[in-house]
Amino acid sequence: xxxxVLVPAGVLGLKFDRRALxxxxxxxxxxxxxxxxxxxxxxxxxxASVSKYSRAVTRAEWTELMIARNRNRxxxxxxxxxxxxxxxxxxxxxxxxxxxAHDLGQTLRVATIKxxxxxxxxxxxxxxxxxHELADAPSIDRxxxxxxxxxxxxxxxxxxxxxxxxDSDIIxxxxxxxxxxxxxxxxxxxxxxxxxWHGAKIAECGALCSTRPLTGVISVNFDSDGFEVEAMADNxxxxxxxVSAHMLYENADPFQLAEPGGVLDVSxxxxxxxxxxxxxxxGSVWRPSDRYCVKLEGARxxxxxxxxxxxxxxxxYVTRAAEWVKKLENFLHAEIDGIDNPDIHLEFRLIGxxxxxxxxxxxxxxxxxxxxLCLVTAPAQETANQIAKLINPYxxxxxxxxxxxxxxxxxxxxxxxxxxxQIYEFCLQHVMELDHPLDAFRLETHExxxxxxx
Amino acid sequence: MRLVVPRLGDLVxxxxxxNAGPFTVTxxxxxxxxxxxxxxxxxxxxxxxxRLFATEPHSLRRxxxxxxxxxxxxxxxxxxxxxxxxxxxxxxxFAELLREYSLxxxxxxxxxxxxxxx
Numbered sequence: 331x332x333x334x335v336l337v338p339a340g341v342l343g344l345k346f347d348r349r350a351l352x353x354x355x356x357x358x359x360x361x362x363x364x365x366x367x368x369x370x371x372x373x374x375x376x377x378a379s380v381s382k383y384s385r386a387v388t389r390a391e392w393t394e395l396m397i398a399r400n401r402n403r404x405x406x407x408x409x410x411x412x413x414x415x416x417x418x419x420x421x422x423x424x425x426x427x428x429x430x431a432h433d434l435g436q437t438l439r440v441a442t443i444k445x446x447x448x449x450x451x452x453x454x455x456x457x458x459x460x461x462h463e464l465a466d467a468p469s470i471d472r473x474x475x476x477x478x479x480x481x482x483x484x485x486x487x488x489x490x491x492x493x494x495x496x497d498s499d500i501i502x503x504x505x506x507x508x509x510x511x512x513x514x515x516x517x518x519x520x521x522x523x524x525x526x527w528h529g530a531k532i533a534e535c536g537a538l539c540s541t542r543p544l545t546g547v548i549s550v551n552f553d554s555d556g557f558e559v560e561a562m563a564d565n566x567x568x569x570x571x572x573v574s575a576h577m578l579y580e581n582a583d584p585f586q587l588a589e590p591g592g593v594l595d596v597s598x599x600x601x602x603x604x605x606x607x608x609x610x611x612x613g614s615v616w617r618p619s620d621r622y623c624v625k626l627e628g629a630r631x632x633x634x635x636x637x638x639x640x641x642x643x644x645x646x647y648v649t650r651a652a653e654w655v656k657k658l659e660n661f662l663h664a665e666i667d668g669i670d671n672p673d674i675h676l677e678f679r680l681i682g683x684x685x686x687x688x689x690x691x692x693x694x695x696x697x698x699x700x701x702x703l704c705l706v707t708a709p710a711q712e713t714a715n716q717i718a719k720l721i722n723p724y725x726x727x728x729x730x731x732x733x734x735x736x737x738x739x740x741x742x743x744x745x746x747x748x749x750x751x752q753i754y755e756f757c758l759q760h761v762m763e764l765d766h767p768l769d770a771f772r773l774e775t776h777e778x779x780x781x782x783x784x
Numbered sequence: 785m786r787l788v789v790p791r792l793g794d795l796v797x798x799x800x801x802x803n804a805g806p807f808t809v810t811x812x813x814x815x816x817x818x819x820x821x822x823x824x825x826x827x828x829x830x831x832x833x834x835r836l837f838a839t840e841p842h843s844l845r846r847x848x849x850x851x852x853x854x855x856x857x858x859x860x861x862x863x864x865x866x867x868x869x870x871x872x873x874x875x876x877x878f879a880e881l882l883r884e885y886s887l888x889x890x891x892x893x894x895x896x897x898x899x900x901x902x
Binding site: 370465468687726 | 808862
């Protein structure tokens, strides 16, 4: 049975084209699937267990999708709620859903899948040899796992299918693979497994696989032999090039993609234009693995940070900025008590010289000004603030030599110090073996909405 | 007439780099024309690329995709995404090192299309 999946955008919170969404709904899709997260914005969101997108934007877009779901009476699936997909973010998204259901007068069954992991249990799995490294993984031990502020496991299609089987109107999951929401229903209905995973990977960033990447809305039709993909916005086209090139994007390997329960191999896939805007793909292969493994993501607290930015404009200082920073660092280490403490991390970056690439930078050109970004990281916010305040006068006035009048550089704002709060780091690039796909996840259903008694 | 050594970015259609998860960076060189693809594939060695990124040639994963005329490299991120020492959250600036890289091969005359070595 063919299965049509409507993907409104690559992520909830990044807008979608309304006309394109309406056009997609007119095609009578079987399900609406959208992802809500990524590690792309860095470790803060998982560390702090918060969403990158504001509640207001999330609520506004979710309202439109809940109206769309109600119009077509099809399931709506959101994976990786709240950017990081912790349990707290699933609860946050469920609360938003309750409010919107109440406002719209919808009565709904919502299934939730929670992905947060108990650090101690993950550490036990490490002890039992059930945690395995992926490419480029950092080395870890029990302490690494126990020190994580949050660990999530990535759900795959098995967990989303379990939620779909509860006959729910809306499914909200914690952390899941990008493909899970899209591939689950086609797989349940007998689509070609290679096609289901491949089509899901192509559509997971929304219209990024088309000629108009920002329009969001993509429709994928899965069958027992392959899949067809089409962009829904005006003048947005899927071409064999735009679709096949998407396998390069964010993928270390453009041919093989590891997913829970197996590996997708697209090295033999054939991309054919059906017309100016639609592409049919055949020949992708799904290879089930012997063990069922889910990927883990973890973030741990590194410290509290305070930053100061100053700008050098005087030519003598601009051309000698690196030397100036070196002298300043030596001076600060000699003058400021406690700055040598190994718990304190002090760094200067030259904006206009090599702030983005550091030691890899090969360009030696300089402009007429250079920004000096000072980052202070310490175990307590107060310590980071105190050190930044001690450094402040020197970032304003430190001279290259003792026998010159005191320079004054440009502070762009007051106060010059900015408290950046808690800083986190990613520390897991591993998979965990499970006996059963649902072992590391919790599935619940909730009856929500206006209890209209008649 | 002056001969110049072309920079990779002047020859190809586009170069981009991006995180592939927090621990890996991947770089795609879209060559455009077949002749450019053949040239890049021959002249841009793993050794050159490893030196640009201060890593070892064997730690690079290299892919060549003739259908797309793409040469792709993946490697361990020099700094874990978002860690204290990281300077570019999405690792998108690594592409500029490739774009600005001067191919050691044959120089071209300005204003004329690059000579194909294929």
